[in-house]
Amino acid sequence: MRNRKWMRAGMAALIAIPLALTGCGAQGGSNQAEGTASPSAGSSTVPSTVPNKNPIKLTMWGGVPPENGPQAVVDNWNKLNPDIQVEYVRFVNDDAGNLKLDTALISSQPVDMYMSYDFSLYEKRIKAGNVLDLSKFTDYKVDDKMGIGASLWKVDGKYYGVPTQKGLSFVWLNKDMLDAKGLKVPTDWSLDEFRDYANKLKGDKVWGAAQSDYYFNVPINGSMLKGSLLLTKPDGTSAFDSPLTVKALQVYSDMMFKDKSIMPHTEQITSKPALDQMFVKGETAMLFSTNQIFRTTNNVKDYPRTFKVAAAPAPKINKDQTDYLNAGGLGDVLSINPRTKNPEAAWKFIKWYSDSGMLPMAAGGRVPSSKDFPVDEAIALMFKGVENTYDIDSIKRVMFGSLPLGLSRLDKKTGMEQQVVYDKVFTQKLTPEEGAKELARVHNGNLQAAKK
Structure with a gap:
């Protein structure tokens, strides 16, 4: 969002993971939410009364800067559990940072628990023997706690980590502008309706809508996820040559070049606007x-x-879609290093973190997955001091509601190569029809290569 290089890297990471955002941000490194941490923690946790002069020491690696929640989390735990002390180590959720983590996992560096923000990396770590199979623990039912979206993180029918937060993508709205035009906050809408809203809301020096290049594929991917996490047809070939893809590319092209309600792709590449700042300034x-x-x-x-x-x-691409899944799904998967000397202590921390302990992370907008998490406390922390500047009901409905979530397992290579195709469509070098075929061709090539 800050620059073109950032947007390309963020797009590739976010395609394969849940938006949130992930450890940089991402949807993946760059989409890591950063908020002000609070020392508050779940009130239901009872402090340990067992003194221990030689406490168990655990190290947790994660992608969020410590001052944006994680340090408060471990501080809370350490106060409540003097017999098990946790240290937080931050790694940047990019290629270099993940390599640093993977190297630490197979070396003598202390890593007892760690976060994975990308399914492909998570799966590689499992295959490399660097993740503990959690089926040995029977006192915490991930499916019951996290809902159906959690099962997308199973590998060979087993959990190797607990997906602790929801990371869906959604649309932020200037409610005052909607009210001025007599428009309601949408609860279920199509791309045509999104286009109509943008056209009605645009004005002098005000874009109707803005988005970085990753989000152009969100409705497309969400329309295919019900069929396959790999975004393929029943015969195993790419689903990107769908009429739904053509429709989405056409709508966005019309918004850029006919309606002029959204910033043209070339202008966004050139000017590199800070889109979040545009939004709060009322420029979109x-x-x-x-x-x-x-x-x-x-x-x-x-x-x-x-x-x-x-x-x-x-x-959605079409309003009548009944199989649409919101791309992003669950993320922030907390796993245990199989080489840890204290797996039971690590598991105790993960259960606490998932059900109440990650509360300080809510200040940055991280939405807990567990149904047992104190939602009202999380919301209060997210909006502390600025409650009156939000339409809380709509945000609760989207972020804490029951929207069907999906997790794409599209590989990063395909994501990067497909971005070139999106660039060509939104600079009018390819028609939407040509673009859909090219997206499928790129995808099919990588699917075939993966079989060799």
Whole structure:
């Protein structure tokens, strides 16, 4: 979002993981939400009363900067559990940072627990023997706690980590602009309706909508996820040559070149706008993004605004789609290193973190997966001091509701190569029909290569 290199890297990572955002941000490194941590933790946890002069020491690796929640999490745990002390180590969720983590896992460096933000990396770590099979623990039912979306992280029918947060992409709205036009906050809408809203909301020096290049594929991927996590047809070939893909590419092209309600792709590449800042300044009425912009919308000191922020789910390509899944799914998968000397202590921490302990992470917009998490406490922390600047009901409905979630397992190589195709479509070098065929051709090539 900050620059072209960032957007390309973020797009590739986010395609394969849940938006959130992940450890950099990402949807993946760059989409890591950064908020102000709170020392508050789940009130239901009872402090350990067993003194121990030689406590168990655990190390947890994660992609979020410690000051944005993780340090408060481990501080809370350490106060409550003097017999098990946890240290947080941050790695940047990019290629170099993940290589650092993978190297640590097979070396003598202390790694007892760690986060995975990308399914392909998570799966590689499992195959390399660097993740503990959690089926040995029977006192915590991940499916019951996290819901059906959690099962997408199973490998060979087993969990090797607990997906602790929801990471879906959605649309932020300037509710004051909607009210002025007599428009309701959408609860279920199509791309045609998204286009109509953008056209009605655009104005002098105000775009109807804004989004970085990753989000152009969110409705496309969400339309295919029900059929396959690999976005393939029943015969195993790419599903990207679908009429739904053509429709989505056409709608976005029309918004750029006919309606002029969304910034043209070439202009966005050239000017490299900070889209979150455009939104809080009132320069765009809608912003397709993730929970990452909480750090901007909550920062009313540096980015003062007078309007209320609302949220709507990502638009489907067609309104009548009944099999649409919201791309992103669950993420922030917390796993145990099989080489740890204290797997039971690590498991105790993971259960606590998932059900209540990750509360300080909510300040940055991280939405807990567990049904037993104190939702009202998380919401209060997310909007502390700025409650009156949000349409809380709409945000609760989207971020804490029951939207069907999906997790794409599209490989990074395909994602990067497909981005070139999107660039060509949105610079009018390819028609939407040609673009859909090219997206499928790229995908099919990599599917075939993977079989060799």
